[in-house]
Amino acid sequence: MRTSWNIAVQTGALGLAVLLRLVAPGWLLILLVVSVVGLLLLAAPLITAVVTRRRGRLGWAVQAPFLALAVLMVVAGAWTADYDDQRDYLPAVELFGPGADLGLGRDELTGISEIAVLGYLGCLVWLLIALMATTRVRTIPRTG
Numbered sequence: 001m002r003t004s005w006n007i008a009v010q011t012g013a014l015g016l017a018v019l020l021r022l023v024a025p026g027w028l029l030i031l032l033v034v035s036v037v038g039l040l041l042l043a044a045p046l047i048t049a050v051v052t053r054r055r056g057r058l059g060w061a062v063q064a065p066f067l068a069l070a071v072l073m074v075v076a077g078a079w080t081a082d083y084d085d086q087r088d089y090l091p092a093v094e095l096f097g098p099g100a101d102l103g104l105g106r107d108e109l110t111g112i113s114e115i116a117v118l119g120y121l122g123c124l125v126w127l128l129i130a131l132m133a134t135t136r137v138r139t140i141p142r143t144g
Contacts, residue, residue: 001063003053010046013070017042017077024089026082044124045069052131061134065127072123076116079109 021029032038045066052058058066078092090109 001058001066003049003055003058006058006063006066007046007049007053009070010049010066013073014042014046017073020074020077020091020095021080021082023094024082024091026084026089028080028082041124042073045073045127048127048131059134061130062127065123065130068123069120069127072116072120076113076120079113079116081110081113 021032032042049066052062079090082089082091093109
């Protein structure tokens with residue numbers, strides 16, 4: 001995959017995840033906006049994609065964690081429950097209408113988000129390892 005396509009995929013995934021989170025207004029949204037750590041975790045794949053743009057093309061070892069991060073970011077954004085003082089929100093359910101029956105209980109739906117968040121954190125580590133393993137080290141020849 002070309003690095004320009006990777007930047008586009010990461011930008012689209014981040015934009016979609018942010019839009020999904022805006023559907024469910026609650027305390028988690030406020031914490032993500034106020035906290036620098038939350039924003040950095042969400043923007044880490046995009047920042048890394050921009051940093052790696054000089055590579056030109058990405059091999060499968062680096063491309064796979066980037067794509068997994070994009071998918072898991074959107075899944076986590078859609079299925080992570082948010083709460084305010086009145087009720088709880090699930091962005092994917094809110095898109096179908098408040099109180100829509102998707103055939104699964106709230107516990108199963110939030111279980112999807114927990115798996116997606118853990119997978120996202122694991123893929124961040126996978127990406128860093130893949131980038132370190134595929135980075136060419138330039139050595140300066142010794143003279144003398």
